[in-house]
Amino acid sequence: MRVADLPGRPCSLAAALQLVGERWALLAVREVALGNHRFSDIARGTGAPRDRLSARLTALVAAGVLERRPYATAPPRSGYHLTAAGRDLVPVLQALLLWGERWAADRPAVRLHHETAGHGDHPVDGTWTCRTCGEPLAGARPTLTPAGRTLLGLPPEEDPR
Amino acid sequence: MRVADLPGRPCSLAAALQLVGERWALLAVREVALGNHRFSDIARGTGAPRDRLSARLTALVAAGVLERRPYATAPPRSGYHLTAAGRDLVPVLQALLLWGERWAADRPAVRLHHETAGHGDHPVDGTWTCRTCGEPLAGARPTLTPAGRTLLGLPPEEDPR
DNA sequence: GGCGGTCAGTTTGGATGTCCAACCGACTCC
DNA sequence: GGAGTCGGTTGGACATCCAAACTGACCGCC
Incomplete structure (x- = not known):
C-alpha cells in the first residue's frame, strides 16, 4: 500500500482503511477472532450477504489479514484464520x-x-x-x-x- | 441505535460501524480532530468528493459525533467540531x-x-x-x-x- | 463597477458497489 | 433415493460513488 498514492493527506490511517475499511470487513475479522472459521458461520455471525462476504474474505486474504487453511479434501474446504496482522x-x-x-x-x-x-x-x-x-x-x-x-x-x- | 435490529450477532461493534463505518467518515473525523473545521479543508485533507463529504458530515452530525458551529453570518457558514463522542x-x-x-x-x-x-x-x-x-x-x-x-x-x- | 477568488455545498451522468434470491457441484447422513 | 451441508457463483434490481461542472452569496482589489 503506497501511502503517497492515496487521496488526501498521506496517513497510515487512510492506508489502514483501504485494507479493512470496506463494509463487513471488520465484522468478518471479528467473527474469525471469535473462532468462527467457516464461511457459513461467518455469514451467520455478520449477517452479510454471501456474495459480499465472499469478496471481502478474498480481499482480506490478499491484504494479509486472514489466511485460508484447508480442513477437508474430499470436497475441498478451507477455513479462514487470523494472520499476525489480523491478530494485531x-x-x-x-x-x-x-x-x-x-x-x-x-x-x-x-x-x-x-x-x-x-x-x-x-x-x-x-x-x-x-x-x-x-x-x-x-x-x-x-x-x-x-x-x-x-x-x-x-x-x-x-x-x- | 437498536443493537437488536442489526443483522448478524448483536454487538456494539456493528452499532459503531453503523455510525462511523461508511467510507470517508473516519477520515473526516481525523481532519476535524487535527483542527480542520471547514468544509473545504476537510475535503482537501481527506480527498473525498464533495458530495460524499457533505452526506457524511450530515450523517456524523446526526449521529452526534460532530456538531456544526456557525462562524460567519454574512454568507451563513459553519464549521464542524468534535462532540464528546467525537473526542472519544x-x-x-x-x-x-x-x-x-x-x-x-x-x-x-x-x-x-x-x-x-x-x-x-x-x-x-x-x-x-x-x-x-x-x-x-x-x-x-x-x-x-x-x-x-x-x-x-x-x-x-x-x-x- | 468589474474581475477574480473563496466558500459550502448541489447537480449531473456514468461507473461501481451492494443486496437478495436462486442456483450449483461435491459431498454426508438417514 | 432424498434431504441437508458446505462454499461459494450467477443474475438482475437497486443504491452508492465518483469527477467535474455549476450555484449563489459573499469578499478584496483596483
Whole structure:
C-alpha cells in the first residue's frame, strides 16, 4: 500500500482503511477472532450477504489479514484464520467495540470484561499507552510529522476562528 | 441505535460501524480532530468528493459525533467540531493509525511522536491497556456476553477442526 | 463597477458497489 | 433415493460513488 498514492493527506490511517475499511470487513475479522472459521458461520455471525462476504474474505486474504487453511479434501474446504496482522487488529476491534458500547448501542449488548489478580473481574476501560514512557497517548501534545503537519495526538484545543 | 435490529450477532461493534463505518467518515473525523473545521479543508485533507463529504458530515452530525458551529453570518457558514463522542473516537483513530503504520503503509508516512519530561521526544510505541488494572488487554481472557456467547478478548486458541 | 477568488455545498451522468434470491457441484447422513 | 451441508457463483434490481461542472452569496482589489 503506497501511502503517497492515496487521496488526501498521506496517513497510515487512510492506508489502514483501504485494507479493512470496506463494509463487513471488520465484522468478518471479528467473527474469525471469535473462532468462527467457516464461511457459513461467518455469514451467520455478520449477517452479510454471501456474495459480499465472499469478496471481502478474498480481499482480506490478499491484504494479509486472514489466511485460508484447508480442513477437508474430499470436497475441498478451507477455513479462514487470523494472520499476525489480523491478530494485531484485535485492539482496533476492542477500541471500536468500547466506543460503540458507550455511544452507539442502545444498551450494552456485549460487554468486555477482564479478570486480573489485583482487581478481580471488572469492565474493561481501554486506553492507549506508550510503552516507552508509560504515559497515555491521549495526553500527548500534538507533534509534527516529517512533512511538518500536525498530527493525531490530542484533539487540538479549540481555536475560535 | 437498536443493537437488536442489526443483522448478524448483536454487538456494539456493528452499532459503531453503523455510525462511523461508511467510507470517508473516519477520515473526516481525523481532519476535524487535527483542527480542520471547514468544509473545504476537510475535503482537501481527506480527498473525498464533495458530495460524499457533505452526506457524511450530515450523517456524523446526526449521529452526534460532530456538531456544526456557525462562524460567519454574512454568507451563513459553519464549521464542524468534535462532540464528546467525537473526542472519544480518537483512541479508535490511534488504534487504526498504529495498525496501518505497521501493516498497511509502505513506509511510516506519519509517525506518532510523544514528548514527556522523563523520556524527552520519542516515537510512540502504543499498547492497548486497561485503565482500571493497568494490564495490557491483549492478554485478557475471552469472557461471556449476557447472552452466553464468547466475545472479543483474545483471539481464542486455534481449534484444529 | 468589474474581475477574480473563496466558500459550502448541489447537480449531473456514468461507473461501481451492494443486496437478495436462486442456483450449483461435491459431498454426508438417514 | 432424498434431504441437508458446505462454499461459494450467477443474475438482475437497486443504491452508492465518483469527477467535474455549476450555484449563489459573499469578499478584496483596483
